Amino acid sequence: MSTRLSKGGRLIDRSAAMEFSFNGKRMKGYRGDSLGAALLANDQMLVGRSFKYHRPRGIVAAGPEEPNALVNLGSGGRLEPNQRVTMTELFDGLEATSQNHWPSLEFDVGVANNYVSRFLPAGFYYKTFIHPRPFWKHVFEPIIRQSAGLGKAPKDRDADRYEQAYAFCDLLVVGGGIAGLQAALVAGKAGARVILLEQNAHWGGRAPVDGDVIDGKPAGEWVDQAVAALSAMDNVSLRARCTAAGVYDHGYVLADEKVADHTPGDGRPKHRLWRIRAGKILTATGAIERPISFAGNDIPGVMLAASVRDYVVNWAVSPGDRTVVVTNNDDGYRTAITLKEAGLAVPAIIDARANPSGDLVAKARALGLRIEAGRGVAKVKGGKRVTSVAICLQAGEGAVIDEIACDAVAMSGGWSPVVHLWSHCGGKLTWDTVNACFRPDPQRPPLNHDGGALVYAAGSANGAMKAAEALVDATAQAEAAVAALGFKSAGAKAPVAEAVAEGPMEAVWIMPQGAPVTLKSKMWLDYQNDVKVSDVQLAAREGYESVEHTKRYTTLGMATDQGKLSNINGLAVLANALNEDIPQVGTTTFRPPYTPVTLGALAGESRGEIFQPLRRTPMHEWHERNGAYFEPVGLWRRPYCFPRTGETHAQAVIREVNNTREKLGLLDASTLGKIIVKGPDAGKFLDMLYTGVMSTLPVGKCRYGLMCNEQGFLSDDGVVARIDEDTWLCHTTSGGADRIHGWMEDWLQCEWWDWKVYTANVTEQYAQVAVVGPNARKVLEKLGGMDVSKEALPFMGWADGTLGGFPCRVYRISFSGELSYEIAVPASHGAAFWEALHKAGAEFGAMPYGTEALHVMRAEKGFIMIGDETDGTVIPQDLNLDWAISKKKADFLGKRGQQRNFLASPDRWKLVGFETLDGSVIPDGSYIVAPGVNANGQGNTQGRVTSTYYSPTLKRGIAMGLLKRGPERMGEVVEFNTITGGNVKARVVDQVFFDKDGEKQNV
């Protein structure tokens, strides 16, 4: 059984006991425990079921590479699925439940898959679910969906908050082991701004566990001193519990800081996502121990050897009373020695090598440990817990020599440097034959914006596996990095770690070497995705040669651990099956994030009210108070209508239209874009920008204008007012102000930079109100202050003045066909002016109206709307706007584009109006059907609806749309399809439905 030892545990505080629960069972741990350590201390080795076969699975590792021990943490708004127990700090009251089993962890029905496993081979989904096709929808997909995934997604809103922050440094050091600490010391002393990140809550990495001695002191002491020295440096900042998730172009790094995972509900952000921009990055991310493939290597109790000693040394937890060590290298002996020295039994060390030698081997012998050299594991026996190990000759086929009773197996297949961050941004790897691993190739690092190396790897992340060489390497790499950053080294000397003579490891990937299929089909490569040695070999037999293809076919390395334990072993098996060398087969691509980052951290503060910026006009609060129903227009929120009690939105729109046409409507038009264009060349510039002529516009007058892109397609429209001799004010569409301002600046800066023109976007300086309807003049006269008579302010004129004491500019323009004034006042007076208009207008029947009434009224008048009648493929000529296009101008933006012959075709779809024969409203998005089918067998079309409304004025459905040769086909009846099936007949009519002569607006 696994248990808490009575002594030791460098990370735990035995005076701070904590209670937690696992699957409802109450357990005890200490402050400083990881959840994994605390579970093992309570003899909870079985923690989950595997993904495919539902095999019982236990804790394998002690760090982020853990593939099995994923649990649900918390509940309700704090439920988090798929949390690694090895990376979860224990806190009082923690609740964890296991995943992927039914009905219980101990008894799981899904384990039946285990007995039919020969029917679930590699590529099972691809092979099985192809035929018959209907089965996909009704049989396979529901089953897959039912069994897919591990934890269940939370249903409640996240109770925590998250945030993001930017940070900058010269050198980012990732990893707070001895290499990272040493690198940070070198860079810090050289004067560089350093950020040092460590994924765990504690510093020092493996060295204190492995018993290294640095500068004559135990490694733990050296670590404490290094952390103290770094903390004292103003130019160094240290962050524990912070995982560098990804390295991106030009030194951009995302790091996930787990601020309050271990103190839930204390009001701090749960996670903080750091967006770090580093001059250079030094990865001291260490190495990950590899499992060895032998039959039964997934039975709970089989663990990584170094993780076993982590549990013993860090948390005083013994994973088993009797642990058999299986290794192909000397490091495994450290675990045996640690266990023995902790008073635990190590029945045997099974070493695949024929002649192990070195200091550690000698020490193990001296301790009286049984060493089985040249042996392998034939099979691990046990169900929910290891019971014994059958040993065999490594060189043989698995004939059992002896069976050794034990309750844990510590395996070490060698170490793989953590090269993820090095690789994210294009760093290449080289094969290290001594350590049988890929390590960073210093000749081919990821590159920075200046073409120099962006990332430096150091310590065991760089293949310098032993403490002594890791410190030397870290010093050298940090010196190189700070020199490249332009800092002068302070003459750093590498600390000296006591050398331990180790014999060479042997690249043993499976045990025994000649294992038959019966054994290989019980050798797990990827614990989380249930991929076995036999699966990869099957893929190779079926013709898979590329490692990327094999990965996807077998799902090797595609689980949430992204193959941290399985990739190299899988590669080795594939290379062996293909009869190639591992470096020839190559690795799969490493992509961010290194470990999963919760979506909350990625969203950061962007949730709720500040999910995205909402643009509000000065009258927004009035609209809210008065029951406006809002619609988004770009990022603006505009009232769609102002429904009254008992009214539907449609009824409100009808009332607003009727009231405006009969009495007085008020529209908040503040969102309209307003751009000042000024200078001696402003007229010339606007003549290039608009299809019409603006330079000839008299001061005091307004003119409607169209803007096209260089292809000739209509992009924006609006009324332009000439303010003075060299100043114009250009109105743009509500969503278009920033875009059009940018468009103007583009041409002024990049093409006509010698023209004397300045622009300023003054959209938000003004609140603008459209005062519309037969009573419009009356309300303005009542407010008083300026002459708004037909004579003083004719249609398409503007004037400055005051109304009711408000400074204003009044434009006599109309988008509704009614007598209409658009009045701009400074935004800081907007709300007051709007209220003054309502007060003064009460006796004239004033009512606010929204964007839908605006749309209906403009459609009744046949006015186009950018985005409705246009979609980026429509030229003004298609909309019968030839009158707004100058024939005299030699050039304007879009003129050449419009001269392309296909745009001059008489077969273009052109704008007309439609009246349904039955008076109904044509559904939005309808197409006008044409006889026959096209080359793809789809029904032909000859046009489409662009605006379609119920007209309260005409009391029937009206529409505008584009129809092939439309204007030539007045009176013809065409058919529109509808989204629900069936057709609607409509007659082609003039697009102006109401007051064709403009008698109402020109009063």
Place this chain on the structure above:
Amino acid sequence: MSEPVSALKGATAQGFATIREIGPVGMITLRAKPDVKALAKAIKAAVGTEVPALRRIVTGGDRACGWMSPDEYLLVMPYAAVAGALEAIAKAMGGEHHLAVDVSDARAVFRVEGAKAEQVLAKLSPVDFATLEPGELRRTRAAQVAAAFWKDGDGFTVVCFRSVGRYVFDLLATGAKPGSELA
């Protein structure tokens, strides 16, 4: 006539830094090339300061002039002083090509104050505060919208567009929540 009303009517929030909407503040966008001779005179006449150097803001009392781009300056002054300043600019610039417009009402202005004020901004803007020089006016992004700020006294003055004033205020208030200090 009514009193001018700022975007958030002087909203405040208290966290590890203090957030205050201030205003209305008088602001003029002045566009002219730096080699225009009358520019210095116009800025002096409007706000009493020198022409700011690249990315700098020159402050004098309740007035300031900031460098916005190679041909754009931001003039800051009391709200009531804008009309007079515009006249002074027009007079000083005479026939020189320039553009001066009142943008006081197009903006929302905030103060973020306290010893850790910059930590609030560091959550929103990709700006290296360690290299932000005294008197530097930084135009950048605050989360998803354009913003500009400069250090002034015991905090920062932050300017954004009026329509997103509520958004920026909420961002600042959220970023300043107690317990979320960065250091």
Place this chain on the structure above:
Amino acid sequence: MLLIECPYCGVKAEETELSPGYEAHLKRFGPGSTDEEFEAYMFARKNPKGVHFERWRHAYGCGKWFLAARCTATLEVFGTYPAQVGEPPADIIEKIKARRPDWKGYK
């Protein structure tokens, strides 16, 4: 995420502060140009793997358009310069030649 220095205001802006503007040094063809010229101007944009000249706007900063010489394969930035020029400046050309000896040149 790219980091590009604006040549106008000197800010080392990250990509989110900039907006892209595609190929630099385009010659505009307006009315009177042939279909071939217009097509080349409008549609036949360069898209090299390697040295490329492109337009960027410091949209969240000083608002100015500038030009950048950049390697699209390694993302190395050779330099940035104001937009009011017809051709890349000589010093940037020299720098590119030094960094990419087999570069065929700007034209």
